[in-house]
Amino acid sequence: MSPATGTTLARPVTRVGEAVDGRAANAPLIIGRSAAIREVCALAERVAAGDAKVLITGESGVGKDLLAQFIHAHSSRAARPFVPVNCAALAETLLESELFGHVKGSFTGAFRDKVGKLELAHQGTVFLDEVGEMSLHMQALLLRFLEGGEVQPVGSDRPGVKVDVRVLSATNKDLTDLVAASRFREDLMFRINVVRIHVPPLRDRREDIRALTEHVLASAGRTVTFTETALKALERYRWPGNVRELQNLVERLIWTAPRELVDDPDLPAQIRTVRAAVLPARERRRQLADDLYAGLASRALSFWAHVHVLFMNRDITRNDLRGLVRRGLSETRGNFRAVVKLFGMPPEDYKRFLNFLTTHDCMVDFRPFRAGRQEETLRPTTPLPGRHPEDPDEGAQARDGYDVPGEDPED
Numbered sequence: 001m002s003p004a005t006g007t008t009l010a011r012p013v014t015r016v017g018e019a020v021d022g023r024a025a026n027a028p029l030i031i032g033r034s035a036a037i038r039e040v041c042a043l044a045e046r047v048a049a050g051d052a053k054v055l056i057t058g059e060s061g062v063g064k065d066l067l068a069q070f071i072h073a074h075s076s077r078a079a080r081p082f083v084p085v086n087c088a089a090l091a092e093t094l095l096e097s098e099l100f101g102h103v104k105g106s107f108t109g110a111f112r113d114k115v116g117k118l119e120l121a122h123q124g125t126v127f128l129d130e131v132g133e134m135s136l137h138m139q140a141l142l143l144r145f146l147e148g149g150e151v152q153p154v155g156s157d158r159p160g161v162k163v164d165v166r167v168l169s170a171t172n173k174d175l176t177d178l179v180a181a182s183r184f185r186e187d188l189m190f191r192i193n194v195v196r197i198h199v200p201p202l203r204d205r206r207e208d209i210r211a212l213t214e215h216v217l218a219s220a221g222r223t224v225t226f227t228e229t230a231l232k233a234l235e236r237y238r239w240p241g242n243v244r245e246l247q248n249l250v251e252r253l254i255w256t257a258p259r260e261l262v263d264d265p266d267l268p269a270q271i272r273t274v275r276a277a278v279l280p281a282r283e284r285r286r287q288l289a290d291d292l293y294a295g296l297a298s299r300a301l302s303f304w305a306h307v308h309v310l311f312m313n314r315d316i317t318r319n320d321l322r323g324l325v326r327r328g329l330s331e332t333r334g335n336f337r338a339v340v341k342l343f344g345m346p347p348e349d350y351k352r353f354l355n356f357l358t359t360h361d362c363m364v365d366f367r368p369f370r371a372g373r374q375e376e377t378l379r380p381t382t383p384l385p386g387r388h389p390e391d392p393d394e395g396a397q398a399r400d401g402y403d404v405p406g407e408d409p410e411d
């Protein structure tokens with residue numbers, strides 16, 4: 001395991017979109033080597049030149065805020081304000097006053113006039129973050145503003161003030177779905193979505209993981225190095241929280257790792273577990289089950305947040321999951337309720353857990369574990385059919401989704 005990188009970068013990190021002229025001197029650095037992130041930045045630089053409204057989409061933590069700042073910094077408005085508004089953070093009336101301002105006395109608590117963010121952003125850029133969370137009433141007000149460019153503060157009866165702002169928006173929701181569910185106005189969606197830039201999740205641009213890690217290490221100013229094995233594990237993990245999750249993890253490791261050399265065992269269990277993917281199938285399965293088991297038992301992992309997600313994303317197989325359940329049954333002598341507890345779930349998750357196993361063909365026969373026949377743990381378990389031939393109660397529950405009152409496989 002050779003040290004691969006440290007605070008001194010092993011090789012230059014591509015800083016996509018680095019200042020190409022004076023305007024972009026304050027542009028945030030968007031780190032990445034992948035073709036996907038390069039394309040995103042190239043498109044962002046092109047749209048920055050004009051005033052087109054841009055909708056930035058992508059999962060949480062992919063860098064939507066960063067990209068909005070990047071577009072502003074590369075635009076002719078760069079010297080004017082960039083004003084972010086989080087549309088999800090405020091109740092409807094407060095959001096209205098936040099965007100349009102209010103006059104003194106217009107509502108309880110309006111002690112003085114307040115200038116709205118749209119006016120504050122005059123000649124600059126307003127960034128409507130989490131735009132999909134706006135109420136229908138707010139959507140109507142925003143649409144009116146986008147059509148006329150006028151700001152009318154809450155409670156004011158004077159004519160509205162014309163403002164010149166560029167509107168960027170972001171969402172991690174699918175606006176088309178929200179339109180279909182009548183929760184978002186179609187006309188507004190078209191208005192704000194003149195250009196759409198989608199930032200792909202980190203797992204779809206794994207080449208960026210190393211560059212981002214190196215960048216965080218370099219900014220921390222501490223001599224911490226990651227081994228090649230640790231970096232490879234980071235590259236294999238799915239990063240449901242995207243760049244934010246990676247950044248947080250690397251920062252945490254920089255300050256908490258016992259040595260200056262961060263190796264695979266120093267990584268959290270949910271990241272280490274994926275390492276097992278390179279081992280031969282049987283060994284891999286046993287190791288994975290052991291890792292997942294240790295992670296759950298120590299509470300470093302959560303069954304629903306980690307194991308369930310790994311399974312649904314196909315990072316672990318049915319056999320892996322069955323292996324984990326067998327470990328649990330072996331430990332509890334075949335008691336599913338105790339397995340639920342052992343895996344860190346509250347007792348009320350019992351039915352959900354069994355339903356999940358049944359639905360995905362991962363149910364394991366608990367009886368051999370009751371009888372203490374530990375060797376059964378090594379045998380692949382035949383998935384239970386709708387009705388288990390020797391256990392009518394369990395079969396009924398499997399068939400009926402465990403909604404039969406009073407029926408319980410172990411009780």
Ligand SMILES: Nc1ncnc2c1ncn2[C@@H]1O[C@H](COP(=O)(O)OP(=O)(O)OP(=O)(O)O)[C@@H](O)[C@H]1O
Binds near residue numbers: 059060066243
């Ligand atoms: N390519 C990148 N280069 C450098 N830093 C990045 C990159 N992408 C994201 N980050 C950093 O990751 C963190 C999360 O990014 P950001 O807040 O822009 O994500 P987001 O998509 O807006 O997330 P959310 O949907 O939760 O609001 C920030 O600290 C940001 O600076």
Ligand SMILES: [Mg+2]
Binds near residue numbers: 064065129170
């Ligand atoms: Mg954001």
